[in-house]
Amino acid sequence: MQLGRVVGNVVLSMQNDTLTGVKLLLVQPISTSREPLGRVIVAADSVGAGVGEDVFFVRGKEASFPFYPTEVPADAGIVGIVDHWTIG
Amino acid sequence: MQLGRVVGNVVLSMQNDTLTGVKLLLVQPISTSREPLGRVIVAADSVGAGVGEDVFFVRGKEASFPFYPTEVPADAGIVGIVDHWTIG
Amino acid sequence: MQLGRVVGNVVLSMQNDTLTGVKLLLVQPISTSREPLGRVIVAADSVGAGVGEDVFFVRGKEASFPFYPTEVPADAGIVGIVDHWTIG
């Protein structure tokens, strides 16, 4: 899993039925020192995250678990809002 | 998930039975500022996308969900057509 | 999914039982302009591809779908032979 920051959202004009009602957010992966790491991704939100918040996201089929039993075709998902982290 | 633009299509002369009737499109992944990101991939289309459209695609087994119960051997799939996105 | 060209084959002296009878080919991933992209991989063949042919392959668990119900431990599979592709 990775740390990230919510930087925006995506609106679709047409979509697979299983994506109906799923909120899609733009997330910038960040390092533990809060520097951007790689490209912005699109993630399905299951915890009510908003722009500017630090989040915790997963990649892969695991991203669809929170929407079970709907098999949402998501490969990245926000599964937690971060309070803080500690190094060392 | 990632943003991309449809740039072409692929025609097969022979294929695994489960791919019969599946439309295969060439997709250039793009950044939120619409710059190309990495290599063009081949994605299975489940939303009727066409060349020149901005799309939203997934990677991994999730790409086969829209074709359920057929177990389509796809590892990338277009699951939405993008209306717009907002940063910040 | 990605485009590739079959460049050789692999012969095993010992293998997991579920791989018995599975043809293993060396595939060079290629770009839409037919340039090599990254390392040669080993892929399970389910369409009768041969050396020199342009193929269409998947990565991940999806590569084992054509061999169902046998759970072949394959993470790359050739699922189509390419006739042609069109850009733009």
Place this chain on the structure above:
Amino acid sequence: MQLGRVVGNVVLSMQNDTLTGVKLLLVQPISTSREPLGRVIVAADSVGAGVGEDVFFVRGKEASFPFYPTEVPADAGIVGIVDHWTIG
């Protein structure tokens, strides 16, 4: 699978229900000569690892197996504490 060292932990203020009670640790992947390899990741712990310990972790859906039957949305998990390794 990869070798890593536990370097910290993450605390969430809000989370998907299936993550309740799951300990989240920051892990620095390391080489066999103990050099850092790439970015620090967040991993779910199922073996009681602590800061400073050398661990063995998996990526992907496999990371959720130790929490079965709960479908924990984890894509990285610590599944062993390393005693030692031998090269050659």
Place this chain on the structure above:
Amino acid sequence: MQLGRVVGNVVLSMQNDTLTGVKLLLVQPISTSREPLGRVIVAADSVGAGVGEDVFFVRGKEASFPFYPTEVPADAGIVGIVDHWTIG
């Protein structure tokens, strides 16, 4: 799938129950010209491979198939010992 050479082994002092009895080997991925490719990984062995042997390994959930019905949390597995390969 990829070609690799077994270069060592890993011993755990504590582990998830499902890993009990699973042999863990250090594998250096190699190219078809036998040059090292990227980092050494840890793979679960299901074919009795030993140090110095050329092997064939998979990544992802597929690595756990040989251990079925135990859901071994492995994301890399040696599934064959290579006799030889042919290019062209």
